[in-house]
Each structure stands twice: as C-alpha cells, then as structure tokens.
Amino acid sequence: MRPRRAGPHPYHHGDLRRALLREAGRLLREEGLAARSLRELARRTGVSAAAPYAHFPDKAALVAALAEQGFRQLVTALRRAFRAASRDPLRRLTAMTTEYVRFAVEHPAVFQIMFGPERPVIDAPPELHEAAHDASGVMLAAVLDCQHARQVEAGDPLQLAVFGWVVIHGLALLLLAGMMPGASQPPTRAEVTRLAQAFMQRAVSGLAPRG
Amino acid sequence: MRPRRAGPHPYHHGDLRRALLREAGRLLREEGLAARSLRELARRTGVSAAAPYAHFPDKAALVAALAEQGFRQLVTALRRAFRAASRDPLRRLTAMTTEYVRFAVEHPAVFQIMFGPERPVIDAPPELHEAAHDASGVMLAAVLDCQHARQVEAGDPLQLAVFGWVVIHGLALLLLAGMMPGASQPPTRAEVTRLAQAFMQRAVSGLAPRG
C-alpha cells in the first residue's frame, strides 16, 4: 500500500540496520563466536565494508545490539515458559529456570555475548542495560509468587531471587564450558531438563542434613 | 654453575616459551581481554612476529596454555585458603569458595579465558583438561569433609560438590558481568567476602521455609 515499495530505495535495503542484525544472528548460530568479523558480515549482507558504520558507531555497538536482542528473546522465552507451566508457583519457577538453561545451551554464542567478556553491564548502552534488567525482573516476580505460597521462606525477595539466578546461571555456564560431570557435549534436551530440575530442587532444600 | 650461562644463546632468551607466557599474563592483567594480539605480545617480548610459532602451533594453543596456568594458580590459591582456615570443615569450605570468587574478581581476564568462549573443555589440550579437573577435585574433597562432619547431608558427594561449585561460579560470573544488585563495580574485597559467605550459607540452608 505504501508508495514506491519496489521503487528506487538507495541501494539494497530499506532497513540495513535490521538486515545486519538478522544476518549477524545467523552467522553466530552457524559459525559460533569465532566468526565475528564485520567485513564478513557486510559481505554476507551484500553491502560494502564501510556500510555498517552508517548504523553503528563501531563493532562493539553492533555486538551490544546483538546482546540486547538476546536478552529480549530470553525474557520472552522465560515469560512463555512461566505461563505454560502448571499453576503451582514452584513448578512455574522451575519451568522458567529450565527454559533459562535451555536458552543458554541452544544459543551458546549469543549467551556468551550477553554475559560475556569484559564490559560490565554498567557501561553498556542503556537499552542493553534495561533488557538485562527485565530478565532479572521476571525471575524476581516468580520468586515472589513462591514466597506468597510459602514455598520459599520469607525475607528479602531480591536476595532470594538472586540466589536462584546464580544457581541457574552457574549451571548454564558449566554446561556450556563442558564441565558438568556426566553430561554429554552438547547436553541433550532431556539432560538439561533433568539437571535444571535437580538443581532447583537442591536450591530449595539446601545442602544441610534435614532434621 | 652451568657453563656459558651468559654465553651466546641463540637470540634473546634461553626460554622464550616461558617469557611469552609471563608477558602474556602481564598484558592480560594490564590491558584486559581486548589486548590479545600475538604480534603485540611478540613486540613486548622483544622478538619477531613469527617467533612464537616455534613454541606454539597457533594462537589458540598459547591461550590454552594461559588457561592452564590460570587453573594451576587457582588450585594453589584454593588449597592455601583451605589450609589457612580454621579446622571447622564448613568454615574451610567457605574459605575456599570465597577464595574462588576472589580469584575471579582479581584476575577477570584469565578467568574469562579459563571458562570462556567456545571451546568446551573436552576438546582442549589434555594438560588444560587435567588442570581444570584438579580444580574440581579440591572442591570435592572439601565437601567430603563436611559430609563426614555431618554439616552436609549424606548422598552422592560429587553431585553435592557440583552444586556448591555452581553456586560459587554463578556468583563469580554475575559479579564480573556487573549484574549483582548492590555490589560496586569492580566489587571490593569486603563485598566479595560478604557475598561469598552469604551465598554459601544460603546454599547450605536452601530457599525453603524452615520448619
């Protein structure tokens, strides 16, 4: 309906920025972290090596945009897992954390970029910062539900949620690093489910002898 | 005492391999992960760009050697912390895990390389694989002590040790990523101590309401 849709837009794309991010995501999935070259990305997108600089100040900014995209996808996946699970709050929390590990295992390269090298979130672009904050927000909400149902002890919910996050994040990263004893490499979906559930169970019960 | 110590060894070094690793460690501490260029390293070591290839098949091999060095240092630090702590097994375990987080915060670049991008430990060189395994070994031993003292429940010690590891590893990485709410960036030594102790305490007690 809009005029000149097939008309002479400048060169290749109406929206090179989006095209670059889409192709970068594909590159990351196919080739892993190693293939992180701007020139290669430009080539695949059918554009000159200098073209990306019209949309991103530098390579780091493009990578940050990828991380932001990753966080948004993660949040969406977590929310969906939460809603799809049974009404029991602890089960919902577990479904969510399982999805967290699943996301890490299925998108290892993006996950490494999200939490990855160097740049603490603090000096990341504000959109990235915000997207990361949203991710911790959904975890917090799920923990609050568990507290209300008295499945998790009363006390500072933020502190308790962070503990849950730490457990599931540590699990995800040891799996990615191939350091989880007994898990295959890469871990199967069934293993991920089993491990995530076992670790959440343990996070709830603790290490101390019962009694 | 050995002959010709100051004599005409080939060019600069008697042991270029060691010199390269030492300089690489310094580079990593000073400049962070970004400065990971072989040519820059060669320059700093006072040697041609091609010289490292006499000692390492490629750059990845040098990085793997750095990771291995890191694991050895970590194991040494963990053992020392273990011995220096009071005799109470749980206190010793906590002292060790605190040291783990401390190591991560004080050597962020090496830590990222050790657990870092891409290469699962499985297809790493065997020396690296072994050094990483040693690190998990000392954690396991400390957990076994706690079980004997009935401070940790009976059950598969490996499984319990891995849970402890996951907690402390997750804490270390969220701190490095700057995602621990309320912690400064970089975290102070006092914050690290407080957080590591709090999280170990929580790992022992669990999230469930007591009673």
Next chain:
DNA sequence: ACCTGAACACCGTTCAAGT
C-alpha cells in the same frame, strides 16, 4: 633447534566522493 624478514590474506575504521 630457534629465530628473522618478507610476504599473503585478512581485519576494523576513516573519509572523500557519489546518488
């Protein structure tokens, strides 16, 4: 055996110039 110097095929980034 260990290192140099020169070369090759790549990078990220800048900038004038084109449409």
Next chain:
DNA sequence: ACCTGAACACCGTTCAAGT
C-alpha cells in the same frame, strides 16, 4: 541520508633463509 571505493594501520600465519 545512506552507501561505495580506496586507503591506513593493523592482524594471524607461512616460509625461505640465516645462525
């Protein structure tokens, strides 16, 4: 406003040649 082409200062890696 958005992109190209050429250029600059870098990379990792190879290889003949030197000692």
